[in-house]
Amino acid sequence: MAVLDSYPGLEVEILVNGTPLQEYVDPDEEAVPDRVLKYIEATSNATFEIRCRFTSAFVWKHDLSLDVYTDGRFACGRIVYKLRNPSDYTTTFTGVRERNRGKCYVRPFFFSQLNIGESDAGMANHDLQNAIKCIGAIGISATWVKVKGRRRNGSAKTSAALLGTVSEKALKGRAVSHQTGLLERKPTASYKTRSTKAIGKEFATFNFRCRSKEALKALHIIPRSPSPILLELRDTDTLTFEEARELLRRQRDRERTVRAVKEEGNRKVKRERPDGSEDLVGGDQGDEVLFVSAKRRRTHAVISNDDQIDVIDLT
Known part of the structure; x- marks a missing residue:
């Protein structure tokens, strides 16, 4: 009053x-x-x-x-x-x-x-x-x-x-x-x-x-409703059956997301093909590019054998 x-x-x-x-x-x-x-x-x-x-x-x-x-x-x-x-x-x-x-x-x-x-x-x-x-x-x-x-x-x-x-x-x-x-x-x-x-x-x-x-x-005349505590931060012993099911569902969703990200990252690692081009192959580097092998440059060398015949090495 x-x-x-x-x-x-x-x-x-x-x-x-x-x-x-x-x-x-x-x-x-x-x-x-x-x-x-x-x-x-x-x-x-x-x-x-x-x-x-x-x-x-x-x-x-x-x-x-x-x-x-x-x-x-x-x-x-x-x-x-x-x-x-x-x-x-x-x-x-x-x-x-x-x-x-x-x-x-x-x-x-x-x-x-x-x-x-x-x-x-x-x-x-x-x-x-x-x-x-x-x-x-x-x-x-x-x-x-x-x-x-x-x-x-x-x-x-x-x-x-x-x-x-x-x-x-x-x-x-x-x-x-x-x-x-x-x-x-x-x-x-x-x-x-x-x-x-x-x-x-x-x-x-x-x-x-x-x-x-x-x-x-x-107007701040009465206090605002407090924000609910995340299920992940709650003591598991205080969760109800429905809350525990929701927490488990969230954990499974996160695990599926992590696996999908890893699989996508594995497809983005670069490796050299036999013809010299580069390809995306498996790996755990995420979005980083990994060069597994470098393209070799051909060299020309002149070698003399015992018969005094010049042999050109094209390898």
Whole structure:
């Protein structure tokens, strides 16, 4: 859960199927006293909730307003009234509430995978560039307020649609993978709203960035999967039956390759033919050329025998 040292007792977390998602921190992110940043792993099409809890350690000064932002847009808000000697109070945001023809509905939050393409369309669109900066972000801010006005029925909410295909170039190298969206409306209990006046700026902000596991690895938020150890380097006693068979197959393939290389090399050694030309014959010299014999040069010598007859040796 995300907490702030400056305001202990206020806890915020993101839940999927009622279970809080594991949170990760960016070690290179600079710490700010009144805000906290966490990374969470987003699963495509999974619905999520935002749970805020106030424990007895929280110091109440006034009533407060909790405001929820998804992908940089205001989604919903709620007034939490000052409590006397609070022990444990929890409020949960499941989606955006709407009223239509006198009936109340809620549109649940969910993670939607971002479609990334190669087209350059929309790169110059200013609104798109601003939206890209906030893709996959969930923000919850707390502000002291003074509640005024009567309670009245909630009004309808108009939420922005999901982004379509986004150019990879428009992302400018950002490791983003998901955006937040709203599912179809479901009936919910009636609710009331009241106007408020802020007392100063927000005193606490909780930010969550939703990324796939691959994106979290690319950002070095979570460690990359270690490279598997080669079978050849493993202790043979730790190999499974299938791994041992694979290792044996590799060894046989290497042996066949070595034999083929040697046989090819043997055919490339040079030897002289009887007619004086050179040929490729057997040997173990690989690609080197071995001259087994050199071509002899004919000589002419004059030899005198005992009969004083000159004999010419043509050998």
